[in-house]
Amino acid sequence: MSKTNVTRRGVLKTGAVAGAGLALPTYLAAGGHSGFANAPGDSSVTLGFNVPQTGPYADEGADELRAYELAVEHLNGGGDGGMLSTFSSQELSGNGILGRKVEYVTGDTQTKPDAARASARSMIEKDGAIMITGGSSSGVAVAVQALCQEAGIIFMAGLTHSNDTTGKDKKANGFRHFFNSYMSGAALAPILAANYGTSRKAYHLTADYNWGYTTEEAVRTSTEAMGWETVAAVKTPLAQTDFSSYVAPVLNSGADVLVLNHYGGNMVNSLTSAVQFGLRTAQANGQDFQIVVPLYSRLMAKGAGANVKGIFGSTNWHWSLPDAGSQAFTRSFGTKYGFPPSQAAHTCYVQTLLYADAVTRAGSFNPCAVGEALEGFQFDGLGNGPTLYRAEDHQCFKDVLVVKGKENPDNEFDLLEIVEVTPAAQVTYDASIFGGELGSCNPGA
Amino acid sequence: MGILEIKDVNKRFGGLQALGDVNLSVKQNTVHAIIGPNGAGKSTLLNCLVGKLIPDTGSVMFDGQSVLGRTPYQINQMGISRVFQTPEIFGDLSVIENIMIPLFAKRDGAFRLQAISSVDSQTEMRERAEEMLEEVGMQDKRHMHAASMSRGDKRRLEMAMCLIQEPRLLLLDEPTAGMARADTNNTIDLLKEISSTRNITMAIIEHDMHVVFSLAERITVLAQGTPLVEDTPDNIKGHPKVREAYLGETD
């Protein structure tokens, strides 16, 4: 049995095996000539968009998919080009990637690591995808990233906020543009101190899984450094929907701030409970009681409705940012779909462009060459100011937004207002603090 | 000394004295009937013999061993089989399978894991099962779905399932209940044949006096949880107490 991981679907699809009518079987031996997995043919290249299409994050996934379709359109020269014109690296010219038309396949992660890996493997093995991207949870990102490392495929993470993705579980073939828990904490703490003072007592409710742990840890460390005290930290089951029994004791615990280390449905429900129990209007320790949500998304804000008003949190990106890149993207997305993009859409769009750019600069689809082109890459014009793809952990360092729920939204998409754009320098940390090893890049063949 | 010795058995359900000082002895290789009006405690007594109920006081000895505190399957392994009022068979299985299961239970005891050998390869067991089917005249029904048979056939099958285990004591709980006259007579013949050809003791609970007097060698009359009288059928027929307590009421 000859050993090969190379799938030749890409080659076949594009007609490289022209002798279609040949009755004689052709044995494909090791794909040594390209030196890496799923090398694309001459006319097209396939990307794999692996997003949640079912389950509670399906809407977020749908938004990611819209962004990917837009990115593909722009890469292939369609539409108004979006961020191609504002991107500091001007290598992409709308003729696909290295002259190959960009095609894509889609899959459903179901927000479950198993299903996400199954979907990613099918893209790699069946469709010959050269790069996998997407996802809306860290569990999925970490699982798919490890898979791509094994298979020798580049993984461009979608929405994943846990420190682990580029920390203890980082992989040479994986890259993350989205920010993480540490950055949320570092960006939020000064704003919280400025608005709520430095003598606050915080009560944490933390979703009982990896992302919750890293987020609690980050927010605790950075707020305690500002002089806050942590009164209690209670873990809540991921499957919880009614948080009354967790929220009810908060008011009498001596705390005057509630930090909700929750995402998605957890956050919507815990915030709703907190507001119902009067925490937003209560007084404690002679101060107004406050609620903080470390990670915000527009879909969450929408689900929680009026409850988010005035509540601080952080976000990776927001469509109301005034820079040219953000505006170009928002315009292009809004024109196509009729509403502005979410932060998940933004990070997915940017990751696709960054990948295409790296391939172009490297002049090759070889994951090792692409990885090298991305490592230490500095760029601007993609919405978050000057950004560095750090070589040590494949994490992007860029400005982080501190936002709060808007008091008087103009429309259903205008739910968050930007309070502060925390510069990248303030949220940068030493690459070694979270442990983990990148390993070496795997070209898959 | 009988094969089954019941001594001073009492059983209460709340305020109701279901059995009071029952003493009964069933001799080996006889057919012993227990009769009595509804609520006399016949079924309670039977359940005490098979391990479904435990008497409050007293002892039940089978062949010199106490059955009390044992579970139904352990009591069956001692050599007591039971026929139910409504035939309890394996309705989802074929007739031959119905026969083979008690045979396996007899051979292998209460539990033995034989997950790999095939049922079909157990030729000796199958032959014995076939013999039994012939004996009860069901050989041409061997592949029938047991649930789809007539009530009489089900009763016959259940009897065969008990007999193939070669029990030393066969307990019959109204074996002809709900049967047509012809079926009843067939059953009587079957039971007669069994008791004459095999070394088997039978204890039979029955309402139908025709059945009782056709089969029984000894009869115990139970009334209000207590044995009223025990005697041969002929003596029972004329016994004034029995007439008063039982026969007079029903007939």
Next chain:
Amino acid sequence: MDQFILQILNGLDKGSAYALIALGLTLIFGTLGVVNFAHGALFMLGAFCTVTLSRFLSFEVDTGEVMKTAWGTENPVTEPWIYGTLGEVTGQTVIDWAVPLSILFSIPVMIGIGVLMERGLIKHFYKRPHADQILVTFGLAIVLQEIIKYYFGANQIATPAPAAFVGSFDFGSLIGFDANSIIYPYWRIIYFCFSLVLIAAVFAFLQFTTFGMVVRAGMSDRETVGLLGINIDRRFTIMFGIAAAVAGLAGVMYTPIVSPNYHMGMDFLVISFVVVVVGGMGSLGGAVLAGFILGTLESFASMQFVLERLPGINQIVIYLAAIVILLTRPRGLLGRKGVMED
């Protein structure tokens, strides 16, 4: 102490939610004997009755003006149509009261859905094995969910209670504690009271009406009742409709507590089965009792000092309690003998 009382309130509140959901399920599952995996979906449909009504009331119509949006497109300015009919103030109030209003709206809708479901599908499955019932009702649940997802998306939809019910009631000062030490939100108190009323109504209906008596008789012996010339099938259909309405009402009232999404029924499915079985098959009272017991246990398990001693107990307390109860009481709390034991 005040924390303790708070958690008792929480337990009653959670318990009333569990009891209400389990009540509808036990009518179908515990008594008609149909393993209804679509019960969660009925709960979810009830919640979406509220969403639909609130969407309908606040349906936006063009005012004729045009506004340029921040993301670069030109959109017409709109306002809810009801403003045009009732004026802005009244219109706003009606929209605000969408949740209570949908109680009225949901009852006929849910009964209709229940009857349709029973006539169209479930009645063909009374005599089929439980396995088939699971497969068909699970399939139905998925289909109903996907239809809702198709029209309303997967995201949660905020459905606040009327402004009049925002805020909390101060229990503490009522019973001699410090002010604000034991406060409880108005809507949750309403939910609790509503559940009690609904549970009482269902009990009274089954206990004191002829209809209820026939149904109860039919549950224990369907054939005999059928022989009496009573059309038990029709009554079972109505029963199914009532069960659907109970599930739906539980969903309607729950929307301000947890913003609904298409998946909420599945989240409740497992817990509602656990509650019904712990309560004991075929027992309405058992289901209600089990709901309150499990709700209270869950609340206590989430207290900080409990969690410090037994980390993770809040994750498993319901299942642990279920195991303990089922091992000590073979048929749950108040189960009838022989119902779904084989």
Next chain:
Amino acid sequence: MFGLNTKDTRLLLIVALLVVLAPFLLNPFPEGSALAQFNAGYPDLMQRFVIFGVFAIGFNILFGLTGYLSFGHAAFLGAGSYAGVWMLKLLTINVIPAIIISTIVAGMFALLIGFISLRRSGIYFSILTLAFAQMAFALAASVLTPITGGETGLQTSLNDPRILDAASEGGNIPAPSIFGLQMRDSFELSVGEWLFTFNTGYYLSGIIMVLAFYVAIRIFRSPFGLMLKAIKSNQQRMHYTGVNTRPYMLACFVISGMYAGLAGGLMVAMDPLAGAERMQWTASGEVVLMTILGGTGTLIGPVLGAGLIKYFENIFSKINDNLLHQWFAFLPDGMEEFMVTIIHPFIGKGWHLTLGLLFMGVVIFLPGGLVEGGQRIARLFSRKKPSGKDGATTRTEPAE
């Protein structure tokens, strides 16, 4: 042959043949053709077919034979998976020890849960198993994170000890292998427009599945299997027949749990990651659905059910509007749009809808599951004899 009667031997040979030829059978459409989307002959899905086949066969040994409906079988799959990954991490990257240990660990776990749960029957048993599995899931995803990797899952990593292996060279985690042959290695055969993939991992799983199937046939035909069927049919009579049903039930439950553990071990051998959601009730529910969909109590049914559900999950979820437009490009524009609009709700993010409709369709029109469908088709062609209990499968009659 193999101690089986002719019909069972034939069935076994057919299954073995299907497993061997699956790479051809599952890729009927030429590469690049519009219908290539429906090809399922790629390693991951083929592996899943046979692994979930093993899982469902094992579940059916419990449910099909005894009628005891376990709603927590995923716990054994998960326990097996975790044990497997730990073996790959600690012992060796060779999958054999991992698979064996997975099976044993799941068996022990099943012994514990079965011992307690089997004190009850019917729905009470189902809820007990459900409760145990949900506890296992909730704890694995949260407080047991150090052992299970939590929600992210347990993976192999660069600095695992792997005491039996030589230190790995380079910065890459070794891939699971069997005596040097990597699970993901494939051999590809191109015939004209067609491309067929022969994957090591698939064939290893396939061989194990055929073995598992063979063992299942033996169990179904054994005195043990007969006893289990008798327990399902009439537990009361069983007690009065001198049989202690508890050890029979427990043995059956453990065997069934070991099948699940074997499936879990194979899953991590193919793809070394074990996630907590593998233990969730939805995963337990899935195997229940697979078995019922295929045909409860039949030998081949559960395998078919597993295949069908996995096919929908992996193939239908990947169809998107883009593909629809390609398929219908030959139609006039208006018609094309119309067709895409009609089909759109059922594919991609709507694949659940299709699955739900499929469940309902099968149970309404084919009361015995897919096997019944197969029998009907067979009868249509042969018209020889009406179905009977003597078929290759032992179907339980649904109606009484």
